[in-house]
Amino acid sequence: MSLKGKAAAIGIGELKPTKEPGPDTTALGLMAAVAAEAIADAGLDKNDIDGFLVGMPFSDPGFIYPASAAEVMGLRVRMLNVVDIGGASPAGMIWRAAAAIDAGMCNAVLCVAADMNRAGDQRPPTISVQREFESPYGNIGANCGYAMIANRHMFEFGTTPEQLAKVAVDQRANALKNPLAIFNDKPLTIKEVLGSRMIVDPLHIYEIVSPMTGGAAVIVASPEIAKRAKHPPVWLLGAGEYADHATITYAPSLTESPIKIAADTAFKMAGLERKDMNFVCPYDCYTITVIVTLEDAGFCKKGHGGRFVEEHDLTYKGDFPCNTHGGQLSFGQPGLAGGMSHVTEAIRQLMGRGSARQVKNAKLGYVNGNGGIMSEQVGLVLERRS
Amino acid sequence: MSEYLKPLPKPSPTSRPFWEAARRHELKLQRCGGCGKFIYYPRTRCPYCFGDQLEWRQVSGRGKVYSYTVVRRASHRAFADPYVLAIVELEEGPRMTTNIVAAPESVRVDQKVVVHFEDVTPDNTLVKFKPA
Numbered sequence: 001m002s003l004k005g006k007a008a009a010i011g012i013g014e015l016k017p018t019k020e021p022g023p024d025t026t027a028l029g030l031m032a033a034v035a036a037e038a039i040a041d042a043g044l045d046k047n048d049i050d051g052f053l054v055g056m057p058f059s060d061p062g063f064i065y066p067a068s069a070a071e072v073m074g075l076r077v078r079m080l081n082v083v084d085i086g087g088a089s090p091a092g093m094i095w096r097a098a099a100a101i102d103a104g105m106c107n108a109v110l111c112v113a114a115d116m117n118r119a120g121d122q123r124p125p126t127i128s129v130q131r132e133f134e135s136p137y138g139n140i141g142a143n144c145g146y147a148m149i150a151n152r153h154m155f156e157f158g159t160t161p162e163q164l165a166k167v168a169v170d171q172r173a174n175a176l177k178n179p180l181a182i183f184n185d186k187p188l189t190i191k192e193v194l195g196s197r198m199i200v201d202p203l204h205i206y207e208i209v210s211p212m213t214g215g216a217a218v219i220v221a222s223p224e225i226a227k228r229a230k231h232p233p234v235w236l237l238g239a240g241e242y243a244d245h246a247t248i249t250y251a252p253s254l255t256e257s258p259i260k261i262a263a264d265t266a267f268k269m270a271g272l273e274r275k276d277m278n279f280v281c282p283y284d285c286y287t288i289t290v291i292v293t294l295e296d297a298g299f300c301k302k303g304h305g306g307r308f309v310e311e312h313d314l315t316y317k318g319d320f321p322c323n324t325h326g327g328q329l330s331f332g333q334p335g336l337a338g339g340m341s342h343v344t345e346a347i348r349q350l351m352g353r354g355s356a357r358q359v360k361n362a363k364l365g366y367v368n369g370n371g372g373i374m375s376e377q378v379g380l381v382l383e384r385r386s
Numbered sequence: 387m388s389e390y391l392k393p394l395p396k397p398s399p400t401s402r403p404f405w406e407a408a409r410r411h412e413l414k415l416q417r418c419g420g421c422g423k424f425i426y427y428p429r430t431r432c433p434y435c436f437g438d439q440l441e442w443r444q445v446s447g448r449g450k451v452y453s454y455t456v457v458r459r460a461s462h463r464a465f466a467d468p469y470v471l472a473i474v475e476l477e478e479g480p481r482m483t484t485n486i487v488a489a490p491e492s493v494r495v496d497q498k499v500v501v502h503f504e505d506v507t508p509d510n511t512l513v514k515f516k517p518a
Contacts, residue, residue, distance in 0.1 A: 018451055132401060133427045135393035137471060139483045141461030144471050153451035155495040199491075201456040249473045250427075250482045254453055 001023050004160070008226040008233035009099035009382070011042025011219040012344045016180045017212035017332030019150035021116055027057035028072050030215035032309065034337075038217035044108060049219070050290050051079040051100055051109030053093040055336035059116040076157030084350040085243070086371025087283055089113065090216070090340035091378035095239035097220035102146035107222045114215025115335025120224055127246075134247055137382050144287060145248040147200035151287040152254040154202065156303065161202055163306035164287040165193035166178060168206050168329050170314035171284065174199035175326025177316065177357035182212060182332035206285040206331070212336025216344050234350045237364075238381035240265025248356050248373040255303075257374040259296035266366075266379035276364045277381075279321035279349055281342035283370035294322075297379065316357040324349060324357050343380070344365050391464040394510050401428040403442050408511040411503040413447045415480060416440040426480035447501030448518065450478040456490040474515050475498055485517045 013034035031054070039046055052070050062068065066080040083089040090113055097109035114134035134140065138270045153159045172188040175181035188206060196204040226233035242261040245251035267274065274297070282293040291305035299320075300308040325331050325345035328338045346365040348354055354362070363386065369378035397405045407414035416425045420437030424445065431438050454472035457465065470486040470493050486493050487502050492518075496517035505511050 012406075045451055128396075128398060129427060131393065132395045134483050135462075136395050136459055136466045137483050137485050138392070138469055139464075139471055140393075143461060144455055144457055147455035148453040148471070148473060151495055152456060155453070168495065192431065197459075199459045201458070206471050215423075245482070254473070 010229035013037025017214035034217040051106035055113030085376035087339040088369035091369025112217040112335035115213035140305035157307035171327035175330030209333040212332035215342035238266040238270030262377040263297035270381035
């Protein structure tokens with residue numbers, strides 16, 4: 001059993017994230033907007049959509065969510081579900097869509113996430129054990145966990161603040177070429193990152209994603225439908241998923257994540273090597289996330305991630321293009337749609353629609369989706385066939 | 387005494403012995419009768435071997451800082467002042483989310499610590515650590 005070449009991404013829709021949504025903005029409205037854009041981008045009609053995978057917005061959650069959101073958009077579907085694996089949800093939707101298509105359950109799946117965030121919004125931990133054993137000590141939100149990962153990584157491997165900052169700097173250079181990125185007006189320097197406000201030691205504000213309002217959607221379709229798509233189809237060649245903890249305290253290790261198994265599974269399915277990839281789109285809620293991901297996904301040795309980002313040019317024209325849309329650090333994080341931004345960017349690059357930031361001869365790309373505090377992990381290998 | 391505004395643990399039937407011990411300033415963890423491992427946080431079954439023979443045992447209260455951070459801007463308004471959030475690895479094996487009661491600048495990864503019970507309200511004691 002394999003999902004290799006069983007389905008392709010054929011259309012995308014994405015909004016520029018914003019910090020100031022208008023008074024008429026709703027999460028369901030954003031969802032419908034990006035869904036319409038993605039369906040049109042694929043060259044399909046709404047009635048062609050017969051599968052629906054959705055991320056539940058923090059700003060408007062509820063039970064029986066997929067049918068409710070599908071009803072708002074007037075969708076009639078043969079397969080529907082919420083994918084609830086945090087920031088890995090969008091990447092997780094892609095292989096679930098392909099699996100449903102391969103099983104003959106449906107033919108064209110709308111994968112979508114949208115959300116609203118306002119300054120000062122707080123997200124309480126959602127389950128009882130976290131409220132009981134984490135919140136009383138102030139282990140609330142994602143910042144603390146990633147800061148503890150960064151401190152441990154520095155302790156074990158000698159990773160430096162400058163190496164962490166380099167991730168934000170190179171990704172900003174990419175964002176300058178992306179009209180959809182929220183922070184695309186001026187470059188960033190390592191000195192500026194390290195001089196910015198310390199939020200959770202050792203992470204500065206420029207190393208932490210900004211919550212935004214926005215949305216993104218991808219259409220995944222059967223080979224038959226992909227044949228009549230408007231743009232070159234982007235094929236799923238390999239996928240892997242793994243999780244071994246929810247709260248980082250109870251993970252087997254702070255510095256070796258479940259990414260390894262997810263990535264190994266994806267590359268094995270694809271039958272390809274890391275060096276075959278023309279670019280990568282690793283989830284980047286924080287600078288440290290990228291360093292740990294590049295190590296565990298196998299692009300460099302364990303503990304060498306800091307040195308790797310220091311020695312390589314991560315920009316679209318560099319020797320190791322990474323998050324060519326700017327990453328969420330510069331693109332913004334519109335809830336779960338932030339995780340979708342890595343998927344949409346990989347699809348854009350492979351379709352040859354990278355405009356000013358197009359990676360030359362981009363044929364193969366790796367996407368990593370990451371949920372919670374290095375918890376749920378999804379690896380995807382995507383290909384444009386020439 | 388000013389009102390305590392930070393979140394308080396709400397014990398479950400599974401965890402009640404842990405918090406009751408903490409109120410007596412004792413650190414008690416479950417130990418699995420099947421595989422012999424200590425467990426944190428409390429469970430109804432061992433997360434390693436899935437056995438259900440779990441016994442409460444007093445532990446040493448000694449451990450090391452596995453990692454930590456100084457939270458200068460918290461995601462919860464009750465945590466106004468910077469605090470040291472840490473993962474302590476106990477001598478018996480399990481890791482715990484906790485606070486280190488010490489000057490933030492003095493805390494280091496791998497530092498030895500001992501348990502420090504903090505009676506935050508008349509009914510609630512939190513399990514924190516301080517330098518050994």
